[in-house]
Amino acid sequence: MDDTAIKGSFFTWSNKRGGQGYNKSRIDRVLIILLWLTEFPVSEALTFPPCISDHCSLVISIPPHLARHRPFQFFNFWMAHLSFKDLVGDSWGLPVRASPMPTLCIKLRRLKPVRRTLNKPHFQNISARVALAREELEKGQLQNLSSSSNRDGIEQEKIFLSNFCDLAYAEVSFFKQKARIKWLALGDKNSKFLIRRCLLTG
Known part of the structure; x- marks a missing residue:
């Protein structure tokens, strides 16, 4: 686990004493795991003033425009379209200089725009x-x-x-x-x- 990025005050607690007895520390934290960082790479913790408390409240912020990677999808009804074999064959037949597993990944990645080319004008909505x-x-x-x-x-x-x-x-x-x-x-x-x-x- 690790600390998430923080925006606002670095310290989140104080003893509210005056003079030389005043002390502050970063007690409150937002801990995340690697999976969270993979799903939300630009999330951050916002620090709010403590008001009547001696601790600051922390709120996780996730940008609404955050683009998440969609997994590869294949729908069976695409195969019934007349241009399916030609579109897939042209993309799949392009040579790739790599070992078998990376070659497969590259070819599948190349099929994503082909999939959109077939799906959007014919089957979207x-x-x-x-x-x-x-x-x-x-x-x-x-x-x-x-x-x-x-x-x-x-x-x-x-x-x-x-x-x-x-x-x-x-x-x-x-x-x-x-x-x-x-x-x-x-x-x-x-x-x-x-x-x-x-x-x-x-």
């Missing part, structure tokens, strides 16, 4: 994308049903349907992988019909 795709599909279907003949509308509806199914699959895969709900793997895309049937038979 997946639930909102699914809702929007459903709205577009239903709007296109209603327009086609109210029109006597609309070949372009039928083709557009097929595109909307394909987009909705792809996003719905990605959403279910996302929640299944994040929450690891076993019964979701047996469902029919988590439809209301299936939920009602499970409630009635369960």
Whole structure:
């Protein structure tokens, strides 16, 4: 254990005596372990005046803008995207001059921007994308049903349907992988019909 960085008065205690009998010391401390220093490298202890006490109060300060490193994540639904193999293959195939273990770490680190390139334009805020795709599909279907003949509308509806199914699959895969709900793997895309049937038979 070690002392954290301190901001304010270095001394935290005094005997409040006058003259030559006055004494002060740094009795109060904030002790941290190595794990804390790794998670919050710029945290510090703030010293406040003692007021009616003979000890100063100490408060830990952690900057709200502190950027924490996120662990590497991989979602299974990425593999269904058409550009997945090309993006990963181009990044993974770049040569690295190092021993096997550092080579693996470097290649995994290089995949982070590739992951963002794939996820952000296609799957970010997946639930909102699914809702929007459903709205577009239903709007296109209603327009086609109210029109006597609309070949372009039928083709557009097929595109909307394909987009909705792809996003719905990605959403279910996302929640299944994040929450690891076993019964979701047996469902029919988590439809209301299936939920009602499970409630009635369960």
